[in-house]
Amino acid sequence: MAYATLMVHVELGESNAGLLRIAGDLALRCNAEVIGIAACQPIQLALADGYLTGEVIQQDLEEIGKELSVAEAEFRAALAPRITALEWRSAVIYTALYDYIAHEARAADLLITKVDRTASLFDSSRHCNMGDLVMQTGRPVLIVPTAQEALDLGHVVLGWKDTRETRRAASDALPLLRLAGRVTIVEIAPEPKLAAAQARLDDVAAWLGRHGVAAAPLVAASTGDDVAQLDAIARTQGAGLVVAGAYGHSRLREWVLGGVTRDLLLTADRCAVVAH
Numbered sequence: 001m002a003y004a005t006l007m008v009h010v011e012l013g014e015s016n017a018g019l020l021r022i023a024g025d026l027a028l029r030c031n032a033e034v035i036g037i038a039a040c041q042p043i044q045l046a047l048a049d050g051y052l053t054g055e056v057i058q059q060d061l062e063e064i065g066k067e068l069s070v071a072e073a074e075f076r077a078a079l080a081p082r083i084t085a086l087e088w089r090s091a092v093i094y095t096a097l098y099d100y101i102a103h104e105a106r107a108a109d110l111l112i113t114k115v116d117r118t119a120s121l122f123d124s125s126r127h128c129n130m131g132d133l134v135m136q137t138g139r140p141v142l143i144v145p146t147a148q149e150a151l152d153l154g155h156v157v158l159g160w161k162d163t164r165e166t167r168r169a170a171s172d173a174l175p176l177l178r179l180a181g182r183v184t185i186v187e188i189a190p191e192p193k194l195a196a197a198q199a200r201l202d203d204v205a206a207w208l209g210r211h212g213v214a215a216a217p218l219v220a221a222s223t224g225d226d227v228a229q230l231d232a233i234a235r236t237q238g239a240g241l242v243v244a245g246a247y248g249h250s251r252l253r254e255w256v257l258g259g260v261t262r263d264l265l266l267t268a269d270r271c272a273v274v275a276h
Contacts, residue, residue: 003175007035007108007139009101010075011127012067018149019114020078022271026112026142026151029179033085035108036075039093039100040064064092098132105139110172114144134246140172140275141246151271152240156180158215159230160187162200165245169275170204173243174211176273180241183208183215186233188226194219239270246274 008023010016027034043060068090079086093100105111115130134141144151156177160166170177177183185204189197201217208215223229234242 001174003030003032003109005033005108007037007105007111009113010036010038010071012040012071016074019144022144022151023112024079024082027083034079034083035087037104038068038071038090039097041093097128102136105137110142111137111139112142114146134274135276140273143272145269153179154181155237155239156183156241157234157239158185159242159244160185163245165247165276169243169245172275173273177213183213184218184237185215186218188220188222188229191221241271243273246276
């Protein structure tokens with residue numbers, strides 16, 4: 001298994017330089033094609049005190065068109081000198097951004113996007129809800145912090161929990177794990193269950209070994225805060241990438257990430273690969 005096609009989500013109205021650099025570096029290492037994607041919702045057609053005029057709506061659509069063109073130009077300028085197989089997809093949409101991107105991700109093996117913790121939670125016209133995106137995409141998602149400039153694969157931590165989501169994430173991340181300098185599988189378990197956790201990790205390490213990945217198991221006794229503990233282990237180990245399953249639940253028809261996934265992966269200063 002290898003990544004033949006990467007899809008990178010380019011956000012409008014801001015620089016995507018670091019994200020595109022990471023996408024380009026990974027595409028070169030995987031000999032992969034790259035699809036750039038961007039989208040935006042138009043201004044709401046109705047306001048509390050009346051309706052927008054046709055002129056205002058047209059101006060908004062023209063502005064979105066300009067921003068999409070700028071995003072495409074940034075994408076091509078960053079990657080065309082390095083990657084020969086490029087494709088661009090963009091649209092003005094009237095549904096949620098995550099819905100459009102999740103459907104288009106059918107064309108790719110890996111979706112690359114960034115998480116901007118400074119973005120307004122209320123600007124859903126330009127920014128994706130990360131929980132919705134991860135839960136609906138059906139592809140592994142490489143999440144890049146806004147200021148990140150490179151994907152550090154010197155040491156990768158696979159956060160293990162014996163669930164379908166984690167098994168899916170480990171399988172989906174195999175191309176990255178093969179590129180890693182070192183891989184550590186980490187499971188945090190209560191004291192009475194440490195032996196069982198060790199047996200599980202031995203199985204996972206053997207499975208990875210059959211796929212050409214040498215991985216070391218690491219079982220840690222739970223101290224009560226698994227999120228902080230796994231984050232501390234990743235920092236102590238100098239991990240540049242964490243791989244984990246994404247857990248969520250449906251609430252009022254909206255997918256939200258479970259606490260561990262959200263706190264560990266979306267607030268960290270390192271890249272993460274998640275799959276659901």
